[in-house]
Every structure is written in structure tokens, then in C-alpha cells.
Amino acid sequence: MKIVAFGASNSSTSINKTLASYTANLVEGAEVKVLDLNDYQVPMFSEDTEKEIGQAEGAKAFLSELEQADAIIVSFAEHNGSYTAAYKNLFDWSTRIERNVFQEKPVVYLATSPGPGGAQTVLAAATGSAPYFGAEVKASVSVPSFYDNFDLESGSLRNEEIAQQLKSAVAELA
Template structure:
């Protein structure tokens, strides 16, 4: 499926974040696709602002990007035993848009963290956050990248054959989910 549209969401805003690197590596291993990295630098959700001004344009753009994708990859850091506020805020905003861009959408979740568990808790919580949206979550294999700052070469490629194999299999499963 060389013309698949793949969208990536990183729960970290830092340009050099390992979750951005992991998301980009996932897109590379996914294979031929039109890949777009979403911008999650959104205003904080505030119901009063929404009532007064409606859905901000960047939020609607994000919802439209997801709706137009064949699949989505989400990479989350683990902050204080959960996903980042940036990612939760984006999910909250998207839930306020018309329709449900996530419904039936193939989604793969992964995480990259400094800790030894690789973001396992954040990923578990993120999966729970996704339930109301009813996407088609690609269940595995689970990609928990531990000690993430030491797992990429200068080109942003994973250096561990084990992690590379896990991410490759996850992307193969996501591609199969699109075809399903």
C-alpha cells in the first residue's frame, strides 16, 4: 500500500524528543506511505473558551488530519506514571470536534522513556484514553523503549536489533490492520 496515509502523534513537544524519533522510525519501518507528523502544540482545553470561540483552527486541522489518515501511530512519554499532558490535552480537544475521526481507525501505540520499563504504564493508560473513540488498536507487540536517549544513532535509527524487530512487527501489524 504505497499510497497509505500515516499520521504520527508524539506526546512530547521537544524537537529532539526520543518519542519523536521513535514515531519517525515507526513511519520509516511502516514502509511506503505519505507520513505527516501532527502538531500537538495546542491551547489548553477550556470549555468557556470553546463556548465563546468554538474549536480552534489547529484543533480542527488535527482532527481532519486524523480523519483523513489510513492509520495513526502515537508515541507517548511517561511523565509521573502516565501519558503527557500534551497528549491528553490533544485527545480532549479532538473529542470536542464534530464526528469522531478515530472511529474504526487503525492505531498503534508506543512509548519511549528514560526509565527501565519504557513507558509501560503510560501506554496502558493511553489505551484506556482511546476506548471512548473506538479506534482499532493494534495490540502488539508492545513497543516500550527503555533508556531511550541511548537507543538511536545519529540518523535517528534504532540501534538495538530487538527493538527494531519489535517495532517492525508492530508496523507490519498496523499495515495489516489497514488492509483488514
């Protein structure tokens, strides 16, 4: 199984990218490719820009990576209760090329934040809109208080209950 995982953030120290990578690597025998949104540069979306340049190359490359996956794991960062601007912009460009961005593939949606909310607001929005964009959400998990629950040094979860939720979530991809 080939899994594409990414954090929906352009932060170089994204805890969501860390969580997505960790979770994807829970799938035994899977070939995991972790994407960095910074590798898919697109201008700020507008219809005027789209008329000028056509399809953004970064969005085409992003969609190509998703197309090659058997399953997708996304961990959503939350900015003021919503998607990060970097993710939303890439996503908007991508939907102009292919509305079913996730191409009817099984996905696991995650979210985390440093605080106790665990980015649940953006996770709920993403999960609610997923069917409109070709995502077959098999599971969704919010991880609150990331730095309390995840040991960056060892690259593992300290919280056994959350670890079990993530293992159960990826088991749904099989």
C-alpha cells in the same frame, strides 16, 4: 498507505516524535506525515472557554490530519505517569468535536523514555482507553532507555529485539 505519526509531546527534541517517525518509516511504500503538536495550538480546555470560542481551530486542524490517514502511529511521552499536558489538552479539545478522535483507524501505540520504564504507565492507559476514542490498536510497544537503544546520529535502533518488535507492530497495519 498514508500514515500519520506523532509524538504526544510538545518538546522540540521529543524522543517520542523521533520514535514515531522512525517506526512509521518502517512501512515500505507508505506516505508518512509526521505531525508536531506545536502546530495545533489550543487554549487550556475549560467549558467556559469552549462556550466563549466554540471549537478550537487547532483541534479541528489536528482532526483533519487524522481523517486523511489510513493508519496512525502515536508515541506517548510520560509526565509523572500520565499524558503530557500538551497532548491531553489537544486531545480533550478534539474529543469535544469528535469523540472518536482516531476515527476507527488502525493504530500502533508506542512509548519511550530515557529511563528503564519506557513510559509503560501512560502506554497502558492509552491502550486501555483507545476503544472509547475510535482507535483500533493493532500493536503497542514500549522502548525503555531510549538513548541506550536508539542511535540518534544514524537514526536507527541499536537493539535488534526492539527493532523486530517495531517491524512486527507496523506489519499489523497492512
